[in-house]
Amino acid sequence: MPFINVQESPGLSPEESARLDELKSRLHTMGQARGTLIPMLQHVQDTLSYLPPAAIGMVAEHLGLSASEVYGVASFYNQFRFNPPGRNPIKVCLGTACHVKGGDIILENFERKLEIKEGQTTADREFSIDRVACVGCCALAPVALVGETLYGKMQPSKVEGIVLRVRIEKEKQQRAKDPHEPSSPSDVQPPQG
Amino acid sequence: MNPAPHQMFSRLKDEADRRRKEFAEAPVPKIHIGMATCGIAAGAQETKAAFEEALARLGVAARIRTVGCCGHCYAEPVVIIDHPESGFPPIFYPEVSAGKAGMLANFFLKEGDPRLEHILGATVANDLIPSVMEFPRFNLETRVIMERCGRIDPEDIHDYIAEGGYATLADVLERSPAGIIEDIAAAGLRGRGGAGFPTGRKWALAREAKAPGKVVICNADEGDPGAYMDRTLLESNPHQIIEGMITCGCAIGADTGIIYVRAEYPLAVRTVTRAIHQARGLGLLGKGILGSSLDFDIEVFQGSGAFVCGEETALIRSIEGFRGMPVHRPPYPVEGGLNGRPTVINNVKTFAAVPPILQNGPDWFRRIGTGASPGTAVFSVVGSVVHPGLVEVPMGTSLRTLIFDICGGIPKKKRFKAVQIGGPSGGYLSEPHLDTPIDFDSLAQAGAMMGSGGMVVMDEDACLVDVSRFFLDFTQKESCGKCTFCRIGTRQLLGLLERLTEGLGREGDLDLLQRVSEDVKNGSLCGLGKTAPNPVLTSLRYFFDDYEAHVREKRCPGKMCRPLIAYYIDLEKCARGCNACEGCCPVDAVFITRDRKRGIDPSKCVKCGECVAACPPEYDAVRRVSPPHLAPVVERPPPEKKSLELEAENAKKPG
Numbered sequence A: 001m002p003f004i005n006v007q008e009s010p011g012l013s014p015e016e017s018a019r020l021d022e023l024k025s026r027l028h029t030m031g032q033a034r035g036t037l038i039p040m041l042q043h044v045q046d047t048l049s050y051l052p053p054a055a056i057g058m059v060a061e062h063l064g065l066s067a068s069e070v071y072g073v074a075s076f077y078n079q080f081r082f083n084p085p086g087r088n089p090i091k092v093c094l095g096t097a098c099h100v101k102g103g104d105i106i107l108e109n110f111e112r113k114l115e116i117k118e119g120q121t122t123a124d125r126e127f128s129i130d131r132v133a134c135v136g137c138c139a140l141a142p143v144a145l146v147g148e149t150l151y152g153k154m155q156p157s158k159v160e161g162i163v164l165r166v167r168i169e170k171e172k173q174q175r176a177k178d179p180h181e182p183s184s185p186s187d188v189q190p191p192q193g
Numbered sequence B: 001m002n003p004a005p006h007q008m009f010s011r012l013k014d015e016a017d018r019r020r021k022e023f024a025e026a027p028v029p030k031i032h033i034g035m036a037t038c039g040i041a042a043g044a045q046e047t048k049a050a051f052e053e054a055l056a057r058l059g060v061a062a063r064i065r066t067v068g069c070c071g072h073c074y075a076e077p078v079v080i081i082d083h084p085e086s087g088f089p090p091i092f093y094p095e096v097s098a099g100k101a102g103m104l105a106n107f108f109l110k111e112g113d114p115r116l117e118h119i120l121g122a123t124v125a126n127d128l129i130p131s132v133m134e135f136p137r138f139n140l141e142t143r144v145i146m147e148r149c150g151r152i153d154p155e156d157i158h159d160y161i162a163e164g165g166y167a168t169l170a171d172v173l174e175r176s177p178a179g180i181i182e183d184i185a186a187a188g189l190r191g192r193g194g195a196g197f198p199t200g201r202k203w204a205l206a207r208e209a210k211a212p213g214k215v216v217i218c219n220a221d222e223g224d225p226g227a228y229m230d231r232t233l234l235e236s237n238p239h240q241i242i243e244g245m246i247t248c249g250c251a252i253g254a255d256t257g258i259i260y261v262r263a264e265y266p267l268a269v270r271t272v273t274r275a276i277h278q279a280r281g282l283g284l285l286g287k288g289i290l291g292s293s294l295d296f297d298i299e300v301f302q303g304s305g306a307f308v309c310g311e312e313t314a315l316i317r318s319i320e321g322f323r324g325m326p327v328h329r330p331p332y333p334v335e336g337g338l339n340g341r342p343t344v345i346n347n348v349k350t351f352a353a354v355p356p357i358l359q360n361g362p363d364w365f366r367r368i369g370t371g372a373s374p375g376t377a378v379f380s381v382v383g384s385v386v387h388p389g390l391v392e393v394p395m396g397t398s399l400r401t402l403i404f405d406i407c408g409g410i411p412k413k414k415r416f417k418a419v420q421i422g423g424p425s426g427g428y429l430s431e432p433h434l435d436t437p438i439d440f441d442s443l444a445q446a447g448a449m450m451g452s453g454g455m456v457v458m459d460e461d462a463c464l465v466d467v468s469r470f471f472l473d474f475t476q477k478e479s480c481g482k483c484t485f486c487r488i489g490t491r492q493l494l495g496l497l498e499r500l501t502e503g504l505g506r507e508g509d510l511d512l513l514q515r516v517s518e519d520v521k522n523g524s525l526c527g528l529g530k531t532a533p534n535p536v537l538t539s540l541r542y543f544f545d546d547y548e549a550h551v552r553e554k555r556c557p558g559k560m561c562r563p564l565i566a567y568y569i570d571l572e573k574c575a576r577g578c579n580a581c582e583g584c585c586p587v588d589a590v591f592i593t594r595d596r597k598r599g600i601d602p603s604k605c606v607k608c609g610e611c612v613a614a615c616p617p618e619y620d621a622v623r624r625v626s627p628p629h630l631a632p633v634v635e636r637p638p639p640e641k642k643s644l645e646l647e648a649e650n651a652k653k654p655g
Helices: A014-030 A034-048 A053-063 A067-076 A096-100 A103-114 A158-177 B005-025 B037-041 B044-058 B098-110 B157-162 B167-174 B177-187 B199-208 B229-236 B238-252 B266-281 B312-319 B348-360 B362-367 B399-406 B440-446 B464-478 B484-501 B509-522 B527-531 B534-542 B544-553 B580-584 B610-614 B643-652
Strands: A088-093 A127-132 A144-146 A149-151 B030-034 B063-067 B079-082 B091-093 B214-220 B254-262 B297-303 B343-347 B376-383 B389-394 B416-421 B427-430 B454-459 B566-569 B590-592 B598-600 B622-625
Touching: A014 A034, A014 A053, A034 A053, A034 A067, A034 B297, A034 B312, A053 A067, A088 A103, A096 A103, A096 B376, A096 B454, A096 B464, A103 A127, A103 A158, A144 A158, B005 B157, B005 B167, B030 B044, B037 B044, B037 B229, B037 B266, B044 B063, B044 B098, B079 B098, B157 B238, B157 B266, B167 B238, B167 B348, B177 B199, B177 B238, B177 B348, B177 B362, B199 B238, B199 B343, B214 B229, B214 B238, B214 B312, B214 B348, B229 B238, B229 B254, B229 B266, B229 B348, B229 B376, B238 B254, B238 B266, B238 B343, B238 B348, B254 B266, B254 B312, B266 B297, B297 B312, B312 B343, B343 B348, B348 B362, B376 B399, B389 B399, B399 B416, B416 B464, B416 B534, B427 B534, B454 B464, B464 B484, B464 B534, B464 B544, B484 B509, B484 B527, B484 B544, B509 B527, B509 B534, B509 B544, B534 B544, B566 B598, B566 B610, B580 B590, B580 B598, B580 B610, B610 B622
Parallel strands: A088 A127, B030 B063, B214 B254, B214 B343, B254 B297, B376 B454
Antiparallel strands: A088 A144, A144 A149, B030 B079, B079 B091, B376 B389, B416 B427, B416 B454, B566 B622, B590 B598
């Protein structure tokens, strides 16, 4: 089974904690049969976008299992992740057709550009990189997904443009939302005094 | 008293026919857009939006209908325009981008000029333009399982019924279950998941099982990285699969159906969930199907992405909420499967083949394909072929016909080297095998297997050692870890192959590869371990030279293994002043030589090959060689100092 890349587990944000509490109240509608374990984990991941230790503990308690048993099942499957994904998760397809057409070079280029490895998330949680086994668009190989957008017939030189486009798009949105705010957090001056 | 199933069904059929007629007779052009995952990936959403925008702007009335995927992936996004008023037959347009959509709306829909330079052909025979049915990509195919894919709207159950769907169901409900199983057995249908177990026998065993609460599972856990026909079927024609599952439920006496589909296929999950909901709404699923006494309902279970869950016992464990690890058989699932209940597990394509068999009779099915493997096979042919996509051919078709006639052969005038069939569990076949008929037994004899139906064609530039390493990397990660030989053996095989591709191979490595492969094959419980060494074994058998070159000469004949190759720029051909390669290099490895040409710094080069693509064809100056020492050394001139730096240096100088 794949090596689980658990980065330093960050604490839950207040928003995430609120969602976790809400989840807790919803869990009992799903029953307590063992067969609900995987659909339940999928539901939790759909809500939180990953499985933090607190969520695993919650599911374990609900089903009357040990947390290690739940973690054992979750870590067996590729779908579940244990660190938060970026806001723009990048998935590079490394199926057979993509491999033959150089998918690993595309993956490397994303890793170099964002300075993280596959399975990791950038410090600003904007991007994360994962490899996927096949998205089923082999005729368009090599393929990469950024968020929900699929880029077919990828080339290493397209990588920079894609990352840039996402960043520009974000800046635009931020400006549209609040034209007076500085566009990126790094511009914020620390409070004086 | 409930009306008989036939009466209930004819009411549904009338309603579907009425809707179909209303659509067909509407006096406006119809635009059919293929909207499965691959079409959407190629830009079908934008195409659809462009049509909508153009129709509104031009004030042209037309109906847009979304259909599934017809399997012609090379032509995506595919659009068929039916414009009877123009006097032309329905026309098949390939690669319709948003721009092309606007153009077609203007010229064809508004002015009646079909812009023949953009067409692939008409969809029916006619006197005006050639029909696509005359092309080998179309007329050499025989469609049984995929017949309605790309023709119907997968989101509308009435469309399927109007095309003759669910027509066998009323019969099935009134027949004896034994008769249904006899028909399936007489047709000689074998499991399309790859192993080829006779479906009729499986159903008969499940029928004989006495325990209550039998289950029908449709295995759509398509894990092979390179096969996507199950996804396409679920997205393009989910009802045919549901119809097959209800038939199975009726035949074996089950009341529960489960479609186990990968969570990585969100569109397939959505489409099939909606289809189940619609079928329930029309009384085709649930309590008392079509007014009969049969209760059968289907739910969707999303598989979480583990290749081994394609194995039936592992799949069952996963639905039960455990790690998907295979267990010993017997008991077989037909005796004690999901939670100990008798369970039939069949592949998507197997269920999809059931309605056509019952519709046309077992003899019709027997006439397609070969004696031992009747019917058709669906392949996803990808890699180095001109027309990649999904192809459905009769069993027994030769590989040569499939690759060269149907899929158009190898592009760029390159030579055929190998075809990999069956994904990580399958093997390679070389040129002498091109005339092998494709069926379960012939492929197994040659060392490959039908498997998932994934077929990757490789040209002379492919390195089979590298591709084998890729497959072992996959199976090693996906091994569940239960059997020692699979867990440790695949790790060792991967290590050996990595050594070879990095140019660190030693004498004796090839014997070791062979021996470990055979041990893994013999020492594993389930199909994953038993077949994991197949890529290594077949490539050793048919492409031994490739391996020898890696070990003895540290050379990669396909120039794929990056540690064994180098790029350089042929200074004879390089043009002064052209900057294409330097501009595209992601790591700044391209430098300017003394005579203003370009050179590559091997210490920085990551060998991505971008400069080869960027170099204008009239120069064609970038070369790839293996082993790397063949590349001539071009010295990088010392960096020119800028005037400011020089001043600073001068200032530092004492005196």
